[in-house]
Amino acid sequence: MWINPKLNWTASDYYNAADLNRVENNTQEVAILIQQVIGTIIDLEPIVTNRDYTSIEFYNGLNRVERNLEKLLVLNLDGLVPLKTNWQVGDPFSYLDAIRLENNLSILYNLLSKNATAINYAGTFNCGEDVI
Numbered sequence: 028m029w030i031n032p033k034l035n036w037t038a039s040d041y042y043n044a045a046d047l048n049r050v051e052n053n054t055q056e057v058a059i060l061i062q063q064v065i066g067t068i069i070d071l072e073p074i075v076t077n078r079d080y081t082s083i084e085f086y087n088g089l090n091r092v093e094r095n096l097e098k099l100l101v102l103n104l105d106g107l108v109p110l111k112t113n114w115q116v117g118d119p120f121s122y123l124d125a126i127r128l129e130n131n132l133s134i135l136y137n138l139l140s141k142n143a144t145a146i147n148y149a150g151t152f153n154c155g156e157d158v159i
Contacts, residue, residue: 029056029136032129036122044078046125047092052076053132054095060139061101071095086114096128099135106134 030049036042051074058069072091078084093110100107108127 029053029140032133034126034129034133036125036129038122040122040125042120042122042125044080044082044084047084048076048078050128050132051092051095053129053136054092054099057099057132057135057139058095060136060143061099064139064142065101067101069098069101071098086116086118089114089120092128096131099132102135102138104134104138107131 030052032049032053033046055071055074055076058071062068072095074095075088090112093112093114097110097112100110108131110127110131111124
């Protein structure tokens with residue numbers, strides 16, 4: 028189930044375990060929508076959504092998260108920001124990174140979810156005049 032992203036990050040906000048759980052959950056939801064709408068199966072690396080305040084995310088985890096997001100970029104859409112898949116020890120994670128992750132997912136989800144509702148199922152055709 029899609030979790031509404033936080034799109035108004037500021038420099039004074041704190042990024043926590045629940046925020047990264049939301050990003051990974053929403054990554055999985057967008058991958059499901061891509062399969063439904065486009066028919067492309069996205070082979071994601073393992074998704075982690077059970078972080079808590081005792082969890083520590085290391086650079087390799089951030090690289091995995093961003094590689095998964097990169098796999099979702101099967102559409103060339105305006106507003107998508109390039110991902111960072113080369114995190115290293117000591118790289119700072121800022122509110123700009125949080126904006127990039129959440130905004131990219133939001134753009135993809137909004138477009139795909141609108142298209143998913145327009146798909147006809149069971150071979151139904153809608154054309155011509157309404158005479159029924």
